[in-house]
Amino acid sequence: MTLPKANPLRKYRDVAPEGDVPTTRTTGIDPNFWYPFARSRDLKPGRTLAVRFAGTELVLVRPRKGPPYALEDRCAHRQVPLSMGVVKDEQLLCGYHCWAYDRTGACVNIPYLDRKRTLPNGVRAYACREAHGFVFAFPGDQRLADVTPIPELPFHGDSRYKTRVLDRDIACHYSFMHENLMDMNHQFLHRSLMGRIRARLLDVREGEDWLEADYSFSRTEGKQSLGERLIIGSGNTDKYADLMTIRTGYPYQTLRYWTDGKREEPPALDLWNAYVPTDRAQRRNHTYGLIMVQKPPVPGVIHLLWPVITLFTEGIFGQDRVIVEAEQRAYEAQGADLNNEVFPVIQSLKALLARRGVPIEPEDRAAAG
Known part of the structure; x- marks a missing residue:
């Protein structure tokens, strides 16, 4: 693992004067990238x-x-x-x-x-x-x-995959979205849909504008749901045999999952997300994404099973949405980021987002200008 050791009780506070504290929640997203603003089908000809x-x-x-x-x-x-x-x-x-x-x-x-x-x-x-x-x-x-290149999505349009579009307004700063996906230690949140799952961090790699983490998982309680099985397969019976790689390649985020841990094979699941802040304070974002699921070998069966997959992913994303919006409300009520973050991966991710972002212009100054 390439991350430096960090004080496990280090606090990230946007109002603190210390120079080493990343002011993540008061950092705006860099506008010098290509962002999705609509689904193509929603922009009608002549409109x-x-x-x-x-x-x-x-x-x-x-x-x-x-x-x-x-x-x-x-x-x-x-x-x-x-x-x-x-x-x-x-x-x-x-x-x-x-x-x-x-x-x-x-x-x-x-x-x-x-x-x-x-x-x-x-x-x-x-x-x-x-x-x-x-x-x-x-x-x-x-x-x-x-x-500046538009992001490349090698498995989008690949005949081996069926794609679902993610398109939703979420009432939180975009940094909460990055942290939620990157930190697989939050699997307890999804216990009603997936049982109890323990995540193991395998490796972390990082650069100036990117960070990626490898995880593997073990189910400690409950059974695999039908929706999960349809997306990633039944999986290896060995604990920690699978592989998930989550990457923040600023400003986008991806997740890829290999059921048997074979990175050289096409992933069973490929997810791409972009978070587009909508309000000036950037306390809301519109999330656009693509979730690409590898088709089973039987032709056409993916279309029959798609409603189950959709229901399962809606449940997962719905739980994530509730929790990140609760984080945003807590931040606004407290007036600062008082999180005691103990996970080094998220400490480094927050620093990356603060480092690559831009200052948010105060609303009173913007109104005056």
Whole structure:
């Protein structure tokens, strides 16, 4: 294990002045990455969709022909949302006075303005692409969009897998989401769905902007549920024979599971998550994800079993949602991060998220500006 030894009673407090304390909960996510803002199917041809990133309002636009694009969701004229407007050909017409904008954000027509007059400035445009069934946008420095890759998902679209889309609003800071998935010691939370399971940390690897942990598991009480069996198989009867690798590759997170611990084989389960903060204080996030389950050898049977798999995963994610939202409420009630974190993996993860993030602008300053 590569992690340095840490004081097991070390406290992470956002209000503490110590220089070695990562202020995770008051750190914003770095905007200089591609983030999913909608499922492709939810952005209909000839329609708009209002979305948010850390308090910034964007509008996604899908012309009837051509790829989608993203603009600042305000008209340069009266500041009303452009998402209330009308898509005509490749232009977006403001629903108030019919100012027209192209995909670059330029104002290209004002129907009642003398043609000899210069058109006013338009609105900000954001790089926009479609991939993996999502509409991605780049909310940060637009000069970095072309040199920043959209995440690669090697098993998405692979005929050996069936995919379920995760798409939900969650009332917590994105760091709670990273910690919840990375820390497999929380299996007690899922005892009603999976029985009692003990996690064993096998190895940890980390770099400047990533951290990954390997786990193996042993069931100490109860039986494997049907939903779990359908996702990962019946498993090896030996304790700690399986392998799970969880990785935060900033700002995304993945989980892969091999039933028999054979990393060289395609995983039985492959999960990818992106957490998109929506409010300015980043106390809420929209989680988009893909859970890819390897199909059993019998053709077509996965489709018959999918409702059971969906019910099981909804139960797991539902329990996780309840607990991370409770963590957020505790943080807000106490006014600080008073967690006594004893697990070195999470200590390092919190430091990574604080190190790679950006300051959150205070709401009073943002309002004044």
